[in-house]
Amino acid sequence: MNKRIGRLGAAFTAAFLILVLNLTYLQFLGAQKLTAKPENVRPLLTERRIERGDIISADNVVLARSHADGAGYSRSYPERALTAPITGFYSTKYGRAGLELTYNDYLSGKSKVSSLDDYMKRLLGKDVPGNTITLTIDMRLERAAAKALGSRKGAVVALDPRTGAVLALVSQPAYDPNKIDTDWKALSGSEEGVLVNRVTQGRFVPGSSFKIVSAAAALERGRISPSTTFEAPAQLTVHGGKVTNYEGASFGEVSFETAFTKSINTVFAQAGVDLGGDELVEESEQFGFNRDTPFDLPASMSKLPAAKDMDPLEVAWMAVGQGRIEASPLTMALVGAAVANSGEIRQPYLVARAAEHDGTLVFERKPRTWLRPVSEETAEALAAMMEKVVEEGTGRAARINGVRVAGKTGTAEVGKGAPHAWFVGFAPADDPTIVVAVIVENAGTGGRVAAPIAREVMKAWIGKND
Amino acid sequence: MTSTNRNRELLLIFFAMLVIATGFVLTALNTGQPVATALRFTGFLAAIFIAIHIANRLFVSTAEPALVSLVAFITGLGLVMIWRLKPELAAAQAVWLLLGAVALVLTMLTARRYQKFKDYKYTWAIAGVILLFAPVFLGVERGGARLWMDLGPVSFQPAEIAKLCFVFFLASYLEEKRRLLSISTKRAFGIWLPELKHLGPLLIMWAVSLVILVLERDLGTSLLFFGLFLAMLYVATGRPFYVVLGTSLFIAGATACYFAFYHVQVRFDIWLDPWLDPSGRGYQIIQSIFAMASGGLAGTGLGLGNPNLIPAVQTDFIFSAVAEELGLLGSIAVILAYLLFISRGLKIALTADDEFGKLVAAGLTSVFALQTFVILGGTTKLIPLTGVTLPYMSYGGSSILMNFILLALLLTISAKRGERGE
Numbered sequence: 001m002n003k004r005i006g007r008l009g010a011a012f013t014a015a016f017l018i019l020v021l022n023l024t025y026l027q028f029l030g031a032q033k034l035t036a037k038p039e040n041v042r043p044l045l046t047e048r049r050i051e052r053g054d055i056i057s058a059d060n061v062v063l064a065r066s067h068a069d070g071a072g073y074s075r076s077y078p079e080r081a082l083t084a085p086i087t088g089f090y091s092t093k094y095g096r097a098g099l100e101l102t103y104n105d106y107l108s109g110k111s112k113v114s115s116l117d118d119y120m121k122r123l124l125g126k127d128v129p130g131n132t133i134t135l136t137i138d139m140r141l142e143r144a145a146a147k148a149l150g151s152r153k154g155a156v157v158a159l160d161p162r163t164g165a166v167l168a169l170v171s172q173p174a175y176d177p178n179k180i181d182t183d184w185k186a187l188s189g190s191e192e193g194v195l196v197n198r199v200t201q202g203r204f205v206p207g208s209s210f211k212i213v214s215a216a217a218a219l220e221r222g223r224i225s226p227s228t229t230f231e232a233p234a235q236l237t238v239h240g241g242k243v244t245n246y247e248g249a250s251f252g253e254v255s256f257e258t259a260f261t262k263s264i265n266t267v268f269a270q271a272g273v274d275l276g277g278d279e280l281v282e283e284s285e286q287f288g289f290n291r292d293t294p295f296d297l298p299a300s301m302s303k304l305p306a307a308k309d310m311d312p313l314e315v316a317w318m319a320v321g322q323g324r325i326e327a328s329p330l331t332m333a334l335v336g337a338a339v340a341n342s343g344e345i346r347q348p349y350l351v352a353r354a355a356e357h358d359g360t361l362v363f364e365r366k367p368r369t370w371l372r373p374v375s376e377e378t379a380e381a382l383a384a385m386m387e388k389v390v391e392e393g394t395g396r397a398a399r400i401n402g403v404r405v406a407g408k409t410g411t412a413e414v415g416k417g418a419p420h421a422w423f424v425g426f427a428p429a430d431d432p433t434i435v436v437a438v439i440v441e442n443a444g445t446g447g448r449v450a451a452p453i454a455r456e457v458m459k460a461w462i463g464k465n466d
Numbered sequence: 467m468t469s470t471n472r473n474r475e476l477l478l479i480f481f482a483m484l485v486i487a488t489g490f491v492l493t494a495l496n497t498g499q500p501v502a503t504a505l506r507f508t509g510f511l512a513a514i515f516i517a518i519h520i521a522n523r524l525f526v527s528t529a530e531p532a533l534v535s536l537v538a539f540i541t542g543l544g545l546v547m548i549w550r551l552k553p554e555l556a557a558a559q560a561v562w563l564l565l566g567a568v569a570l571v572l573t574m575l576t577a578r579r580y581q582k583f584k585d586y587k588y589t590w591a592i593a594g595v596i597l598l599f600a601p602v603f604l605g606v607e608r609g610g611a612r613l614w615m616d617l618g619p620v621s622f623q624p625a626e627i628a629k630l631c632f633v634f635f636l637a638s639y640l641e642e643k644r645r646l647l648s649i650s651t652k653r654a655f656g657i658w659l660p661e662l663k664h665l666g667p668l669l670i671m672w673a674v675s676l677v678i679l680v681l682e683r684d685l686g687t688s689l690l691f692f693g694l695f696l697a698m699l700y701v702a703t704g705r706p707f708y709v710v711l712g713t714s715l716f717i718a719g720a721t722a723c724y725f726a727f728y729h730v731q732v733r734f735d736i737w738l739d740p741w742l743d744p745s746g747r748g749y750q751i752i753q754s755i756f757a758m759a760s761g762g763l764a765g766t767g768l769g770l771g772n773p774n775l776i777p778a779v780q781t782d783f784i785f786s787a788v789a790e791e792l793g794l795l796g797s798i799a800v801i802l803a804y805l806l807f808i809s810r811g812l813k814i815a816l817t818a819d820d821e822f823g824k825l826v827a828a829g830l831t832s833v834f835a836l837q838t839f840v841i842l843g844g845t846t847k848l849i850p851l852t853g854v855t856l857p858y859m860s861y862g863g864s865s866i867l868m869n870f871i872l873l874a875l876l877l878t879i880s881a882k883r884g885e886r887g888e
Contacts, residue, residue: 001701001702001704001821001824002816003704004700004701004704005701005812005815005816005824005828006812006816008697008700008701008812008828008832009808009809009812012805012808012812012835012839013805013809015835015839015843016801016804016805016808016839018848019801019839019842019843019846019848020798020801022846022847022848023758023789023794023797023798023801023846024794026755026758026759026789026846026847027758027759027761027762027763027789027793027794027797028762028763028794030759031758031759031760031761031762032759034755034756034759035756035759035760037756039741039744039745039752039756040756040759040760041775042756042757042760042771042772042775043760045772046760046766046772
């Protein structure tokens with residue numbers, strides 16, 4: 001009988017071993033897959049218990065903070081819609097967006113633990129508060145930009161060309177991230193695209209502001225200098241089609257610099273055709289077109305058609321800034337930054353640093369160069385031409401007393417409605433500390449509508465730094 | 467030897483209580499419940515097990531030393547979890563533990579001459595059948611199964627006590643008939659066959675198990691009784707034929723039930739694929755699996771998971787809560803504690819020097835092992851889920867009482883041998 005009792009024991013042991021193996025699968029090998037199942041609410045409940053870190057501006061204004069409530073913590077955004085394109089939102093129902101999405105690991109404290117105190121808490125299974133992230137956004141400038149844009153549909157982005165630090169980022173219309181759970185249906189179905197960050201994800205025809213890129217290509221790759229002369233008729237026939245000047249103006253014989261200052265389409269069409277589609281597209285790609293922009297927020301790619309897909313007429317129009325060009329305001333600001341920073345584009349960023357709740361620094365941004373589209377000489381020549389635009393050309397509305405301002409206007413013809421108004425500029429022209437790109441949708445000419453907005457932003461910045 | 471075993475027992479109880487005290491204090495800290503209450507529960511538990519220890523010294527001084535400490539560990543962890551999951555139920559469970567300890571002492575006093583029990587084999591059988599089927603006529607239905615009887619303020623699950631009655635019946639019956647059952651001259655195709663008339667009891671037990679399945683709608687209890695019967699039959703006769711035949715009969719019967727009864731079908735289908743109805747009938751098992759998965763290797767920590775998402779977590783699904791909050795390491799530790807209990811139980815069966823004692827010990831251990839396996843397998847989706855309690859850990863009076871009586875019986879049988887041997 002004893003032998004049989006032994007066998008019974010072996011059978012029980014085997015059965016329990018199978019239990020252990022199955023548990024090893026459930027709790028270890030397959031745990032991640034099971035936890036990720038959509039029916040599982042545990043990850044959300046766990047997340048609600050974490051005190052997410054604050055998001056604060058460079059001048060210490062709180063843009064997002066956590067409050068304890070019954071079941072855990074909830075999130076609030078004191079600046080509401082103004083900084084929504086930057087912070088994004090955090091919702092246990094609808095997920096995350098903006099920095100709440102891209103910096104989730106820091107904000108939720110999932111990144112590495114540096115202090116012994118936090119390590120002990122983690123060992124005990126206690127939740128460690130998330131990291132606070134400090135932005136490069138200056139709220140005074142942010143408010144100035146928002147005030148200048150007003151309730152018009154559009155976007156303003158300002159950055160420091162020397163570092164790539166984004167100083168202001170406004171996208172209008174926006175949404176109130178505090179109301180994401182209650183207003184989700186209206187927000188996500190909005191025809192105006194309120195959830196879209198126009199600075200990074202909006203793509204618009206750049207119009208004449210793109211002439212900065214065409215001029216760079218002509219100076220860098222063609223045999224053109226600012227003083228090269230061109231015939232500037234009211235219209236030019238290219239490949240059986242026509243390129244016309246704005247409002248049909250004719251200018252006679254002009255220098256390339258004058259053509260830039262007065263934004264003469266027929267001259268840029270000639271320069272573009274001379275240069276050829278290949279060179280033009282290649283140079284544009286050096287400025288960030290057809291490339292993913294490394295940024296702290298999700299950014300859409302600014303696009304150009306391939307050279308082989310364009311006939312000379314389309315190349316001529318592309319040099320003018322019209323046609324199948326899609327540029328985000330961020331890309332256009334970086335084009336301006338390349339000129340302002342001696343031909344070098346610094347990688348743009350929003351987050352300066354992340355620190356634990358006790359102040360220990362866990363992440364600090366070091367500025368670095370992203371692209372180098374033009375030489376220092378070309379950048380200087382472009383800067384001089386852009387300064388002329390503001391002094392005596394189409395960008396006069398951006399002039400600031402006592403400050404040398406450079407810029408380029410753009411008036412982008414779109415299928416229907418008024419054109420998009422663009423302005424890309426920087427100041428002070430001799431030692432730029434700020435680059436601004438502005439777009440106002442269906443609002444009129446760049447010189448009249450967009451330039452004054454950029455002026456207010458640059459003035460606010462330079463006034464502050466005096 | 468006498469005092470060595472009891473000294474060991476005391477030391478092991480001390481270690482178990484150390485673990486439980488830590489568990490209580492951590493739970494208090496993590497859930498914000500008063501630490502004083504945690505300490506009071508710990509003290510209460512310690513007092514119960516010290517009392518059991520003293521009773522052991524008095525009545526079964528040579529008994530096996532590890533069993534009580536294993537029970538202290540498992541009941542203690544159970545009480546910690548119940549306090550953490552449903553704080554309002556913890557006091558009731560503590561009272562049940564106290565009653566369990568009283569039942570244990572009473573059992574030790576009455577079972578000292580347990581060999582006499584075999585004289586009443588048919589009394590055990592009749593009592594068992596009555597207890598088993600009483601709820602069919604007098605009981606209330608809970609969770610689709612008719613297993614409970616309302617006795618004024620408390621409800622009672624008579625099947626728990628019926629298990630003990632059947633162990634005594636089978637042990638006495640098999641001790642008497644085992645030679646008859648294992649001797650046969652008939653062979654067909656080289657396979658040993660028993661005399662047909664001795665197959666009677668087997669068929670009766672098979673029928674009883676299926677009746678439970680049909681009338682009480684409870685696959686777990688049914689499986690338990692039949693498994694117990696097969697295990698004891700095998701130990702007594704040494705004929706694998708019975709096991710093979712019995713298993714085939716049970717599978718055949720269960721398959722017939724699958725096609726005949728909708729509720730059996732539903733349970734089985736949900737086991738195969740709970741994601742067919744994740745927010746309805748598959749909800750409980752899916753939540754259990756999510757709980758285990760979110761526990762991971764080291765667990766969320768006591769009081770820091772979300773085990774209350776699982777319906778009936780404090781009874782049938784208490785193990786899922788342990789797995790979530792103590793992780794794979796904790797859940798394996800608990801399984802090992804059960805396995806140790808089983809191995810000590812079988813050791814007692816091995817070393818008992820009377821056949822009746824051997825059969826009773828093996829039977830009790832088998833009931834314990836099968837029940838543990840059925841519920842752990844069910845909550846981990848290894849086998850179809852059936853509603854039985856996890857011995858010593860789940861919330862519930864009948865289960866606690868029955869298992870403390872079981873403990874007393876194992877201790878008594880082990881002490882019997884000790885008395886004679888030393």
